[in-house]
Amino acid sequence: MSSKARLTVDMSPEEHMYLKLACAKLGVSMREFVIHSTFEKIEDIEDEWLAEKARETLDKIESGAAKTLSWNQMMKRLSK
DSSP states (O other): OOOOOOOOOOOOHHHHHHHHHHHHHHTOOHHHHHHHHHHHHHHHHHHHHHHHHHHHHHHHHHHTSSOOOOHHHHHHHHTO
16 A cells, blocks of 8 residues: 655645646646656755765865875775
8 A cells, every 4th residue: 555645735826826827838737846846946955965065075175174085095995
């Protein structure tokens, strides 16, 4: 048996009509649109988070607070 979770979103009748019309024009259900849009936004947020972490790591490397290894050094470590 497959379990599902439900989410209820309150909106004004005008917002609901606008969403319904936009989805009809796009040829997708409101459910499909909301789920797709939500996960697209989550992916954008994750991308921003990863980019920030990468910037922090590069800053640490450039400042000397973090060290890097050459490819050969890493291969030696992995083969131990």
